[in-house]
Amino acid sequence: MDRCVRAGLGLAALGAALLGSVPAQAYxxxxxxxxxxxxxxxxxxxxxxxxxxxxxxxxRGITVSKDGKEVFVCAxxxxxxxxxxxxxxxxxxxxxSGPDPEQxxxxxxxxxxxxxxxDDSQVTIxxxxxxKVLAEVPVGxxxxxxxxxxxxxxxxxxxxxxxxxxxxxTKTFQVIDNVLVDARPRFxxxxxxxxxxxxxxEVGGTVSVIDVAARRVVKKITFKIPSVNDExxxxxxxxxxxxxxxAFVALGPANRIAVIDAKTYDVQKYLPVGQRVWxxxxxxxxxxxxxxxxxxxxxxxxxxxxxxxxxxxxxxLLPWGVAISPN
Numbered sequence: 001m002d003r004c005v006r007a008g009l010g011l012a013a014l015g016a017a018l019l020g021s022v023p024a025q026a027y028x029x030x031x032x033x034x035x036x037x038x039x040x041x042x043x044x045x046x047x048x049x050x051x052x053x054x055x056x057x058x059x060r061g062i063t064v065s066k067d068g069k070e071v072f073v074c075a076x077x078x079x080x081x082x083x084x085x086x087x088x089x090x091x092x093x094x095x096x097s098g099p100d101p102e103q104x105x106x107x108x109x110x111x112x113x114x115x116x117x118x119d120d121s122q123v124t125i126x127x128x129x130x131x132k133v134l135a136e137v138p139v140g141x142x143x144x145x146x147x148x149x150x151x152x153x154x155x156x157x158x159x160x161x162x163x164x165x166x167x168x169x170t171k172t173f174q175v176i177d178n179v180l181v182d183a184r185p186r187f188x189x190x191x192x193x194x195x196x197x198x199x200x201x202e203v204g205g206t207v208s209v210i211d212v213a214a215r216r217v218v219k220k221i222t223f224k225i226p227s228v229n230d231e232x233x234x235x236x237x238x239x240x241x242x243x244x245x246x247a248f249v250a251l252g253p254a255n256r257i258a259v260i261d262a263k264t265y266d267v268q269k270y271l272p273v274g275q276r277v278w279x280x281x282x283x284x285x286x287x288x289x290x291x292x293x294x295x296x297x298x299x300x301x302x303x304x305x306x307x308x309x310x311x312x313x314x315x316x317l318l319p320w321g322v323a324i325s326p327n
Contacts, residue, residue, distance in 0.1 A: 029290055034059060038055060055091060102116050118142050123166075137168055145188040167179070179210055198238050206221060207220070221265050225251075257289075259307050280292075
């Protein structure tokens with residue numbers, strides 16, 4: 001074959017490979033920087049930070065409105081939730097969150113907002129349109145993780161010191177059950193079918209899988225990484241694919257994301273990422289997974305199908321939470 005033809009074919013193949021690595025649709029990623037008092041904005045088309053928005057003190061939990069027009073950020077040290085206009089990056093209002101909001105989750109309808117208040121052992125439920133507190137639900141000590149069932153009927157809060165997952169009825173705003181898990185539960189994630197709830201235990205070093213109907217732990221997933229001390233393996237953020245086949249767990253100072261077979265609960269591999277990996281978020285098409293790496297001040301990008309880290313993106317100081325536009 002002629003050398004020029006071979007070169008042309010090589011370039012064509014390279015171009016196809018590069019095009020194949022670009023997501024079919026571009027999304028916007030929002031990262032809360034706990035020490036930077038800011039939100040970093042990432043465009044998935046360029047895999048670069050396009051803007052940095054100032055917010056209140058110690059931003060942690062972050063989420064996006066159902067229509068993608070607003071970003072909600074827990075300004076924990078200001079005891080409020082800042083609401084930013086995604087078109088301008090400006091704080092347009094603040095919500096009455098209760099003291100020290102840490103994590104939250106929006107109702108499936110887009111309103112209300114369910115907020116964990118770490119300092120006063122309660123979950124605050126806020127009507128985001130009226131900026132009105134609808135209820136305050138007493139839970140365990142140091143509430144943090146917030147999960148919502150796919151049908152929106154059950155809210156789950158995890159309490160770090162009480163070591164429980166609290167099941168709350170979203171109609172009555174009453175705690176209907178409590179499930180004991182391992183030490184310092186950080187995150188709660190339902191499977192897409194609503195049958196199971198995964199809860200990470202940072203100090204316990206495990207993930208408890210809870211049968212939602214029976215309200216009991218049916219499996220505890222443990223982790224073992226060669227050359228990494230067990231004390232450094234601290235599960236935090238969890239994300240499970242929509243088809244229920246894979247789960248990804250951030251392992252804190254172990255600097256790894258565990259890839260788990262969500263059917264057998266076997267750990268398949270560990271993906272090296274930045275330092276102190278904390279929270280995770282899928283793009284809506286679930287082609288990419290973003291992780292916040294607190295002490296290396298970057299975000300890792302994982303190709304979900306390939307189970308491979310494909311990019312590291314520098315962001316602000318101590319990135320904590322991550323949320324992605326719905327479209």
